[in-house]
Amino acid sequence: MDPALQTMISNMPEKTGKSLEEWKALLKTRAFAKHSEAVNFLKKDHGVTHGFANTIVHLSKEENSSSDDLLTNQYKGKEHLLPVFEKVKAFVSDLGQDVNIVPKKTTVSFVRKKQFALISPATKTRLDLGLKLPGYPTTNRLENSGPFGTMCTHRVRLEQPEDIDKELKDWLRDAYSHAG
Numbered sequence: 001m002d003p004a005l006q007t008m009i010s011n012m013p014e015k016t017g018k019s020l021e022e023w024k025a026l027l028k029t030r031a032f033a034k035h036s037e038a039v040n041f042l043k044k045d046h047g048v049t050h051g052f053a054n055t056i057v058h059l060s061k062e063e064n065s066s067s068d069d070l071l072t073n074q075y076k077g078k079e080h081l082l083p084v085f086e087k088v089k090a091f092v093s094d095l096g097q098d099v100n101i102v103p104k105k106t107t108v109s110f111v112r113k114k115q116f117a118l119i120s121p122a123t124k125t126r127l128d129l130g131l132k133l134p135g136y137p138t139t140n141r142l143e144n145s146g147p148f149g150t151m152c153t154h155r156v157r158l159e160q161p162e163d164i165d166k167e168l169k170d171w172l173r174d175a176y177s178h179a180g
Contacts, residue, residue, distance in 0.1 A: 004101040024060040051111045070103040078121045087164045095176045116179035127158040131175045
């Protein structure tokens, strides 16, 4: 399991008042049509912050899927893109001890107090990195958020490890700063 995710799970009782297993049991007592309904239930009815609520809901849905399984499924047939993902993940992990890396079914979120970036294999040859950079203009490289909608303000297309250059690292640093 990803160390950041394990830390989040370990901190859950202190930060939310219940363990992951207790939250999962609570979620099983209700039926939610959408992921967002369960997240909103935890936030509004139980005062759980968005990052924890989102993680609890994802992990309750994917009980039989480890972080490694989620990544394996995302990159099936696209294994050659894993070095690009790993380079982004390594850089983001070094931004601060408060970074939580949350693998989901189709994306991996990078969260501080709130999500500041997410990455997803978009095609067989490309990853899309979504960034939350309010007020930043779009450019040829720093595009409109595209498929990420309101989850991010911008998107950067990544095809090879060399795409993680100084400019991209500056954007990631800024997104991280805005999320604190």
